Amino acid sequence: MTRFEEIRSLPLFAGIGDEAFAALTRGAYVQNFPPAVDLINEGETADFLYIVASGSVELYAGWNGRETSVAFLRPYDTFILAATIKNAPYLMSARTMTKSRLIMIPSENVRSIFETDTEFARAIVSELAKCYRASVRNLKNEKLRTAVERLANYIVKHYRREGEDGHFDLPVEKRKLAARLGMTPENLSRAFSALKNHGVEVEGSRITIREPERLIAFAKPDPLIDKEETRESPRAPSGIA
Amino acid sequence: MTRFEEIRSLPLFAGIGDEAFAALTRGAYVQNFPPAVDLINEGETADFLYIVASGSVELYAGWNGRETSVAFLRPYDTFILAATIKNAPYLMSARTMTKSRLIMIPSENVRSIFETDTEFARAIVSELAKCYRASVRNLKNEKLRTAVERLANYIVKHYRREGEDGHFDLPVEKRKLAARLGMTPENLSRAFSALKNHGVEVEGSRITIREPERLIAFAKPDPLIDKEETRESPRAPSGIA
DNA sequence: CGGTTCTTTGAGGACCATCAATACGCGTGG
DNA sequence: CCACGCGTATTGATGGTCCTCAAAGAACCG
Numbered sequence: 001m002t003r004f005e006e007i008r009s010l011p012l013f014a015g016i017g018d019e020a021f022a023a024l025t026r027g028a029y030v031q032n033f034p035p036a037v038d039l040i041n042e043g044e045t046a047d048f049l050y051i052v053a054s055g056s057v058e059l060y061a062g063w064n065g066r067e068t069s070v071a072f073l074r075p076y077d078t079f080i081l082a083a084t085i086k087n088a089p090y091l092m093s094a095r096t097m098t099k100s101r102l103i104m105i106p107s108e109n110v111r112s113i114f115e116t117d118t119e120f121a122r123a124i125v126s127e128l129a130k131c132y133r134a135s136v137r138n139l140k141n142e143k144l145r146t147a148v149e150r151l152a153n154y155i156v157k158h159y160r161r162e163g164e165d166g167h168f169d170l171p172v173e174k175r176k177l178a179a180r181l182g183m184t185p186e187n188l189s190r191a192f193s194a195l196k197n198h199g200v201e202v203e204g205s206r207i208t209i210r211e212p213e214r215l216i217a218f219a220k221p222d223p224l225i226d227k228e229e230t231r232e233s234p235r236a237p238s239g240i241a
Numbered sequence: 242m243t244r245f246e247e248i249r250s251l252p253l254f255a256g257i258g259d260e261a262f263a264a265l266t267r268g269a270y271v272q273n274f275p276p277a278v279d280l281i282n283e284g285e286t287a288d289f290l291y292i293v294a295s296g297s298v299e300l301y302a303g304w305n306g307r308e309t310s311v312a313f314l315r316p317y318d319t320f321i322l323a324a325t326i327k328n329a330p331y332l333m334s335a336r337t338m339t340k341s342r343l344i345m346i347p348s349e350n351v352r353s354i355f356e357t358d359t360e361f362a363r364a365i366v367s368e369l370a371k372c373y374r375a376s377v378r379n380l381k382n383e384k385l386r387t388a389v390e391r392l393a394n395y396i397v398k399h400y401r402r403e404g405e406d407g408h409f410d411l412p413v414e415k416r417k418l419a420a421r422l423g424m425t426p427e428n429l430s431r432a433f434s435a436l437k438n439h440g441v442e443v444e445g446s447r448i449t450i451r452e453p454e455r456l457i458a459f460a461k462p463d464p465l466i467d468k469e470e471t472r473e474s475p476r477a478p479s480g481i482a
Numbered sequence: 483c484g485g486t487t488c489t490t491t492g493a494g495g496a497c498c499a500t501c502a503a504t505a506c507g508c509g510t511g512g
Numbered sequence: 513c514c515a516c517g518c519g520t521a522t523t524g525a526t527g528g529t530c531c532t533c534a535a536a537g538a539a540c541c542g
Contacts, residue, residue, distance in 0.1 A: 042465050063385040064461050070380065082370040082377075091377045091465050114366070121362045125355070125369060129323040132373035136302075136323075136332045139311065139380045143423050144304040147498070175520065182384050187498055189522055204507090204521090220305050224283050224332055388530070416488065428530060430490055445489095445539085 003030050007051060007103055010076050012127055015119035024113045024120075029104040039094040039102070046083035046090060048104040051076060055100025058176065059092045069179040070138070072097065072172065081128055084110050097172060130229050140225050147183045151191045152219035153226055154181060155200060159209050161228075166212070170205040244271050248292060248344055251317050253368055256360035265354045265361075270345040280335040280343070287324035287331060289345040292317060296341025299417065300333045310420040311379070313338065313413065322369055325351055338413060371470050381466050388424045392432045393460035394467055395422060396441060400450050402469075407453070411446040 004025045007013060013021055030053065033039070039050070042061055050057075057073040070092055073079060083090050084107040096102075114121050141150055154177075162168040170177060178188035192202045198218040199211030209215055245266045248254060254262055271294065274280070280291070283302055291298075298314040311333055314320060324331045325348040337343075355362050382391055395418075403409040411418060419429035433443045439459040440452030450456055 061381050061385065061465075063381065063463055063466060066385050068381075068384045070377070070384075082373045085366055085370045086374070086470075088374070088470075089465065091374055091381070115359060115363070118356055118359075118362075121359075121366070122356070125326055125362070125366050128366060128369050128373060129326045132323045132369060132376060133327070133329070133332055135373060135376040135380060136311070139376060139383065140302045140304065140309075140332070142380065142383055143309045143311075144302065144307050146496095173520075184499060185521070186500080186523085190498090193522095222304055224302075224330065225304060229327075229329075414488070425531060426489070427491085427532085431530090434490095 004028065004103070006053060007076065010051075012051075012078070012123045013120070015123060016113075016117050017119075020113050020117040020120060024105060024109050027106045027109065031102055031104065033096045033100050033102060035096055035098050035100075037096045039096065040080065040090055042090050042093045044090055046080050046087065046107050048106055049081060049084045049110050050079050050094070051103040051105070052079075053101040053103050055102075056097040056171070057094055057100060057102070058097050059094050060179070061092045067179070068182065069176060071134070072176075072180060078127060078131075081124070081131060085114075085124070085128070087111075097176070133229055137225050137227075142182055144225075147181065147187055148191045148194050149219065150181045150183075151188065152195060152198065152200075152215060153221050155195070155207060155209065156216055156219045156221050157226055157228075158207070159212065159215075164212070166210075167206065167208040170207060174205075245269065245344070247294060248317065251292075253292075253319070253364045254361070256364060257354075257358050258360075261354050261358040261361060265346060265350050268347045268350065272343055272345065274337045274341050274343060276337055276339050276341075278337045280337065281321065281331055283331050283334045285331055287321050287328065287348050289347055290322060290325045290351050291320050291335070292344040292346070293319075294342040294344050296343075297338040297412070298335055298341060298343070299338050300335050301420070302333045308420070309423065310417060312375070313417075313421060319368060319372075322365070322372060326355075326365070326369070328352075338417070374470055378466050378468075383423055385466075388422065388428055389432045389435050390460065391422045391424075392429065393436060393439065393441075393456060394462050396436070396448060396450065397457055397460045397462050398467055398469075399448070400453065400456075405453070407451075408447065408449040411448060415446075 004021075008021065013024075016024075029048075033055075039057070052073050052075050054075055057077075057079065058069055059071040059073065059079060060067060060069045062068075079094060080090060082088075087107065110124070114124055141153070145153070158168050159166075172180075174188055175185050178185045181188065183191070192200070195202075195215070195218075199209060199214035201208040201210055245262075249262065254265075257265075270289075274296075280298070293314050293316050295316055298318075298320065299310055300312040300314065300320060301308060301310045303309075320335060321331060323329075328348065351365070355365055382394070386394070399409050400407075413421075415429055416426045419426045422429065424432070433441070436443075436456070436459075440450060440455035442449040442451055
């Protein structure tokens with residue numbers, strides 16, 4: 001039971017009762033995986049809800065011999081929630097990117113506790129809304145921006161996340177980043193060199209932002225596309241938003 | 242009260258109690274709109290949950306002077322559910338495409354009835370999961386297919402929906418369809434003529450599928466991208482799925 | 483019937499993919 | 513330690529896809 005202490009305080013579970021939490025984790029697993037392990041395949045049915053406890057996971061999808069990355073997940077993201085709830089086939093495949101520890105909760109438990117615990121229901125719906133909105137942002141990013149613009153905004157996001165000290169290391173290999181940004185590895189290379197004109201330097205996986213203002217002026221980041229969303233609802237919005 | 246009879250039997254409300262339904266629709270509107278009316282703008286905050294009672298609505302988004310269509314809605318689709326739940330800004334704008342009747346339910350009502358009515362909570366989460374999955378399908382369609390392939394699959398979908406009798410009329414003008422499929426009107430024209438080689442004929446808004454097998458062989462429709470999803474969960478999945 | 487909008491067609495160019503070759507990094511085994 | 517193999521990253525050449533711009537034709541609506 002103490003196996004699940006680390007997730008007990010996550011927003012998803014914070015508000016629910018102890019007995020509901022116990023019922024939820026009954027039959028659940030915590031499991032360690034090496035890098036590049038296939039976890040689930042699109043088209044299969046959803047037996048477990050997954051939570052990334054440590055490491056990183058790639059969601060991807062294929063069609064007609066092609067493949068693309070849809071999302072990179074970090075602690076404590078969840079995946080397969082929608083398929084779990086609808087008891088429907090996965091629309092995406094998942095594999096570990098790095099060594100990862102994952103928590104797997106039986107779908108049946110999620111569905112039944114949802115019915116009995118209002119707080120959990122609210123947390124689930126908030127998490128689901130978060131995933132949905134992330135997907136819409138993803139789609140807007142893809143349809144409204146060119147490849148170079150997507151890369152520029154990716155760099156701006158990490159620049160801000162890493163404390164704005166002007167440099168960071170790419171957390172994934174460029175091949176995967178290219179797929180995530182909807183382009184080929186060759187094109188990503190050229191996109192990086194195109195960004196030299198906008199104040200970005202690249203050496204291996206080391207990114208240096210020499211002139212943040214120029215990069216941002218080019219990238220034009222937009223809160224309605226690029227903002228990172230929290231799971232909890234802002235019940236009392238502060239300021240003009 | 243009788244104003245809302247037409248939605249009382251929708252899956253979203255079918256299972257909930259009469260008093261909860263009354264509370265939900267207290268302060269709600271039913272309103273008629275002419276075509277091409279702006280309903281909401283991305284970035285605003287969510288005061289109402291919308292339901293399309295008749296007509297059709299376009300969800301679209303813009304960035305840096307560009308604009309694209311994200312979805313076409315029909316009766317009885319909902320929109321703005323995620324923003325309503327999270328009390329967060331809309332990520333998409335909406336406008337009517339045709340003369341439409343819309344039902345508007347105050348967001349506050351949705352959030353409070355969600356807490357008190359388990360059946361409604363379940364319906365909400367199922368609807369939200371449906372929207373999320375539709376968005377993922379949308380994204381896969383965009384990232385994995387070329388423009389001509391997207392058009393081919395659009396035609397296959399309507400061919401099947403309209404009873405497979407070999408012809409149908411486009412429900413929207415080509416300009417909008419182009420935006421929905423992620424291309425320019427000029428390119429859509431060329432895509433249509435490219436499909437002549439795959440058994441499709443076009444005359445104005447009249448589409449004739451001369452050789453369905455050839456079209457389908459080219460389009461390669463995939464249930465994990467193209468299937469239309471129902472709101473209700475298949476609790477007892479039949480067959481291999 | 484005139485004006486507006488939509489659609490089509492053509493020419494040209496930007497963006498991006500493919501293919502091929504090379505260089506680089508890195509771990510393995512000699 | 514070095515040679516080698518393997519996967520990744522880069523760079524160049526080329527072609528396809530798609531957008532932009534422009535103009536003409538078609539449909540719609542007052």
